[in-house]
Structures are given as structure tokens and as C-alpha cells.
Amino acid sequence: MSQRVRDEHAEGILENIGQTGEKCPFEFNFDPETFKPGDLVSYRIPERFGEMPFVGTILAVFEGYVEISANDPSDPDRRMRGTRESRPVVSAASALD
Secondary structure (H helix, E strand, O other), X not given: OOHHHHHHHHHHHHHOOOXXXXXXXXOEOOOHXXXXXOXXXXXXXXXXXXXXXXXXXXXXXXXXXXXXXXXXXXXXXXXXXXXXXXXXXXXXXXXXX
């Protein structure tokens, strides 16, 4: 299965989380061409959690990557570097260490 197909599948799941007929409470930006600071993204940490979705806020956008906040109140200054794709990939070291 291609990454594009996995991302589209994940987007569909995220849009339908919750009880039947209930829409996901988050509005994610899945278009890396339009990423901007403040956007919510569904990022992943595949080396530890596969395709499990995590919610983060984009802090800064660069040509080849984005900086993401996990919005963790116990570590508010953490800045994670993620790939610039529809569901950014963050390294386990960046997210967990």
C-alpha cells in the first residue's frame, strides 16, 4: 500500500472518530503546500507507533520540514521536527526524549 493511500485512509478515520454521525472535533490541515504556523496536523511516529495519529500544532514551516508542538503541558517548549507531508513523520527521539 502506498503512503498516499495510507494517508487518505488515515484522513478518513480521523474525520469519523467518535460515535456514529459524530465528526472529529479537530480540523486538520492535510495539505503540506498550505501549512502555516497555528495549523493542526495529524503527525505520526512510525518507528515506535506505526500509523497511530497524534495531534500537533505547526510552529514554523520550512521548505523541507515543519516544526511541531505536541501541545504537552508538561513540556511546553518541545519543538519536534517533522517531514513536510500530509501527515508529518516525527522521529521517536524528537517526540519522546
